Amino acid sequence: MGILRSIGQAAGHVEGPAKVTGRARYSADILLPGMLWGKTLRSPFPHARIVSIDLSAARELPGVHAVLTAADLPEVRIGRFLRDIPVLARDRVRFIGEKVVTVAAETPEAAEDALRLVEVEYEELPAVFDPLEAMRAEAPRLHEHPETYEHPPIPPIGGDSRFHPFANVCSQNFFRRGDLKLGFTAAERTFEHTFFVPPVHQGYIEPHACAAAIGADGKIDIWLSNKTPFIARNQLALAFGVAEDRVRVNPTAIGGDFGGKGSLMDSALCYFLARASGRPVKMVMTYTEELTAGNPRHAALVTLRTGVTRDGRITAHQAKLVFNCGAYGAFIPLHFVHGGVHAASGPYRVPHMEIEALRVYTNTVPRGHYRAPGAPQTTFAVESHMDMIARELGIDPLEFRLRNVLIDGDESPMGERWQHVRCRETLMAAAEAAAWGSPKPPNVGRGIGIYERATGAFGTSSATLTIDADSKLTLLTGAADTGTGSYTVLGQVVAEELQAPLSDVIVIQGDTDTAEWEDGAGGSRLTHMAGRATLTAAREVSSALIALAARRLGCAPDQVQMRDRRFIASDGRELDWDSLLSWAAEHEALPLTRSGSYVAGHPVEVTCYAAQVAEVEVDPETGQVRLRRIVTAHDVGTVINPLTHQGQIEGGLVQGIGQAMTEHLQVRDGAVTTAHLGDYKLPTAMDIPELSTVLVESKTGPGPFAGKAIGEMSNVPPPAAVANAVFDAVGVRLMDLPVTAEKVYAGLRAKENRQ
């Protein structure tokens, strides 16, 4: 390896000029000749039988080209893993906002007018909104024959897994370690607490949008806000009942994902409208549709029971997680809320453990993935619980954690044997930067939250790299850049390996026909997996160039080295980069293309930690919590791009602050009532705290150049850190999110009344 030139460079996004000039094309920007607008009519009832649908008036409206109900579609259900949601409701609706009728018309106004002319007769059915109630034998059943729902084979992660084990339970998973009974017998104190985390929305500013067009040759072109175009293509082909190569998913810029843009949303429906109307169709959700019928984060009820010795060592830990998955389980790519389960035991040494995780159907909006799915819910619970235990034992919360966190040689509760464990270091770095333990003014408190998550290692990534005679390096990837800077980072990997300036690298996202398979963004895998595939392609190009140089120099390739853009033979003869390229071009060896792929093999051996300290000030008269400062410390590998890396930390952090303090997707009787961004409160530029970031670096990551993942770290600990800080400040413990002024106020009054 030569001198690091591109790795570590704080390069701005390579697609920047398109994004700052308005040229970048998002799905809603797609304009095709003859394009129609699709809109959907949604259920006003949480649970009802569809008695009849009268479309006659809608069909007669001028400008209307297609009006469809489930009767016009094949009987198919879709889903990222479990395929349980119909494209349009068939006979029955299961949540307010479920799609019942769809229309394609010349203008969005005409489409809306047509929907207002549709008459649907419903017969309301008893509904259930609370997961605990839904699990009772007498509760109304949402799905009559869930055992008929298809899904891929359950992968060998996730303990003991069952789909639809009993009433309204979508999935049930058990994870066990050691002997729980033994662990609790060894405990000198046992603590049990229950926490509740309400749903929150991903809050991307771009509502889902898609477009579909069918070519004369039957080729189906799709544009959609989706972070995993190849997976979307396969799911679409399944929904359409066509071969995968009949469907082409085209790249578009994605206006924020955070895990929420992995489903098909309206795109299957959009195709059926295009097929029925014979015209291209576009569908753009309104933000109200996003909030009321998107795929927000699961609400979770978390009950934790932990046994400890008097000196604060954990002997046993039990977690029961009840996730409300809404009316359908289709919006997550796995059989359980993986991240929530993984975080349920925290980064602690737990000899005896049991986790039970349930996803329960209710007549509410279906839930999907959002940045570190499940983890903020269980981490809020676990880290609050640990704080409560520490205080009950009279041990400083930092000290309590230091006694229990994993160190090298420990096996994690989930059975991993991590190498180079940096948990203590990360925790200490956060504590030091926050001056943990130093004096503080009245009503000011500090709280800790810690989270562990490994770099994603699953699926397959591919990359194709071409060098041309002008020395331009064109990287063709199938990976969408959801905004994280992945094009830039992949470009830096190429530039580094080929010792080229980043400006010589062009990153192109191909469509699903031109690019090779790519599992895409998600699970903190992209820099690792696509980065590795890119590195392989770059190495192949580099080997090919060396072989050419050897030919030119008349020696064997293994006698030539590439260094500082020169090719040096072992006998000392040299060839510079430009001379080689001109010679190669003359000999028709350019452009030269090589591919690389990377397939997940054995699990990664190192993990990543994020530790945060929040400092809050509570107004004792109002309960208002002001977040004065946050320290976020991260266990990181080689930072490929400090600008985008820090961007991930900052953006995630503010999302976590939103979940901690202001965001709450309120659902009443099955209806989402925070139905626009005036009522669903995303943090603004005025709501961010003073921030200190500490990077605890080590060159041990599994990614290219020893990088580690950063995307799903900083958003997880804030709710716990803030809640713990509020307790530290005024002695009020909140067991549910968000931490609102009114709840703190109520806690203060209750405390006063006790005294």
Added chain:
Amino acid sequence: MNPFTYTEPVTIDETLATLTRYGEEAKLIAGGTGLINLMKQRLVNPGYLVGLRRLSELAKISFDRGLRIGALCTHRALETSPLVREHAPLLAEACRHVATVRIRTMATIGGAVAHADPNQDLPPALIALDARVKLRSPKGEREVPIDQFFTGYYETVMQPDEMVTELAIAPAPPASGYAFLKFLPQTADDYATVGVAAMVAIDRGRVAGVRVALGAAGSTPIRARVVESALRGQEPTPRRLADAAAMVADIVDPIADFRGSAEYKRDMAVVFVRRALAQAVARAQAGGRGA
């Protein structure tokens, strides 16, 4: 949005004639920041929309034995106007707390008054300033004291053929101070959980004049007369201010919403009335008019 016909008169008389012609079918639109959202949700469906932006005579701010503010002055214009800052700093400050700069660029003072949303910021500020609303109809002109203007949730004393033309604000008495407090426990861009505007004049150590008003505390903006009378003529000690503020609990009638329960808002009304009074008194004692 339902279809409608847009018209844009160039004089006040023409505007009033249009209003008279279409009656309840017509809606006036100034900045439209409130109305367009209601129309998008099809909560308001006018057949005729009468645009006011050509009536430039209503976009003026002047001082003539008091501040005279044309109904079409935007929040942004008021926030940045040297005249307003000098003669009614409370109003400038209240404007600065309204939503975001994009809304303030479009939203007008006449619209804020006619819209009569009890959760907005300008009505309590205007009540504390003892503003008068000038209304015009084809029959003539009348002035209504602002504290008699609001009659219910989104309802006012205005007749269907009337429009707001001006807000008049008398000069503040000497040695007076103001406060405008907007309690925002969620994010910085939100409706108030409770909003309080106060003006206090001090004469020889005693409260010579006081006006206190609340927003987001009931179905209309509320003038806290009971608080005012408890303080008039009194020495403004912290104890007296607190006792007076406590009385507000009986006159507010907040509704529970995403910004808090009714009980919480009632408790917060007491806290913020007390704080506003304290701030206004301190400003009055520091030399008047809040500077």
Added chain:
Amino acid sequence: MRNIQMQVNGKAVAREVPDQRLLVDFLRYDLGLTGTKEGCSVGVCGACTVLLDGQPVSSCIVLAVMAEGCEITTIEGLAEGDRLHPLQQAFIEYGGFQCGICTPGQIMASKALLDANPHPTREQIREWMMGNLCRCTGYYKIIESIQAAAEGKTGP
């Protein structure tokens, strides 16, 4: 329907539109200027920010007929050929965007800020920009980008 004319990015345009056409739809679909984005549709998020006679407005809650005769500046009107506006350059160099969906609105809002106040403090930037929601950056780098542009710290 009504025929409306306005100056958009310095060019006179005229179109016949229904009275209820919103400015954002007029720009995006009648004129094809899709750089202006629509997010919340209720005037809160700021993605649709454009300048109307130099002032920032939410084009999702302004009727196109109410902009008749006005000057509109959109994100497409900022760069001069290939030469980016200093704010555009700063947003790239300082990481002021990630996914980019809010970026046209952020840049138009910050342009209005710098036009009104060429040397804002950090607090003034936060206060002015609080109406432009961003879900990717957490705002820190947006604030830095605007400061850098104001201080002329951009470009090679």
